[in-house]
Amino acid sequence: MKKSFFALLIMSLTLIACGHKQHSEVSAEKISAHQQIAGDSAIYGLACDGCTDSILILLPYSGGDPDTFDILSARESNNIFGRPRIGDEMSVMVNPDSTHEATKVINVSRLMQQWAYMVTPTLRPSLSNHPIPDSIKERLLTPREYGLRLRRDHTAQTIGIFRSSGRPSPAVYPTPQRYSEWQLCNGLLLLRTDTIDAVGARQEATIDTASIVQLRRDTLVLRFSDHKQGYYLKKQ
Secondary structure, rough: OOOOHHHHHHHHHHHHHHHOOOOOOOOOOOOOOOOOOOOOOOOOEOOOOOOOEEEEEEOOOOOOOOOOEEEEEHHHOOOOOOOOOOOOEEEEEEEOOOEEEEEEEEEEHHHHOEEEEEEEEEEHHOOOOOOOOOOHHHHHHEEEEEEEOOOOOOOOEEEEOOOOOOOOEEOOOOOOEEEEEEEEEEEEEEEEEEEEEOOOEEEEOOOOEEEEEEEEOOOEEEEEOOOEEEEEEEOO
16 A cells, blocks of 8 residues: 555655655655645745845735744745745745744745756766777767756656667766656655656656755755755746
8 A cells, every 4th residue: 555645754754864865665645736745834825025134924825914934043044045025935934932933934936947957978888998089079978958847736847858769879878867746845845756767667656855955046956865966047
């Protein structure tokens, strides 16, 4: 029987706390695009007029009047990811000891973009001992753009999935992880892997968890369990 998403989330967060891999080996339920994940204590809503470098005014999706949060401590600890702008969707983690103080703020609207980075291939091991002119090597080792598109409906698309011609290429590119959905939970980015991998083989869906290190107008940096990846904003 498949694990519930909440159970998978707890397992994932437990692995993070223990310093192990964040990539769970159990199956993942479909991430809902319309409701908050069970166990997510973040507050979501829209940034209102009156936001400053020290104050966030949020109209919560849960209803009611706008809430005012002190974000000065979060800013000083580099936990503001994307400057709030009027009408932007925001995710706010609140200090449990002071419900009007935010500990982490994420501009979700700014996160929902197309992010990319360049990768450079390596030569096949069988060619490494053969002398190859630099001009030919430069043509073979052409950088390729990889990346990630996070859509408003919480679907995700991996950039850098190329069909093979069927003939072995002298250049070997890393295989990107293929994602189908994304969601935020407690200030972490959850990425659900597709049931079809980058080479077309069927696989069981799992959840990869990443923490946001930096989010600016044209820059995103994510920390995964085994590496940190920087992205630039790709014009759509």
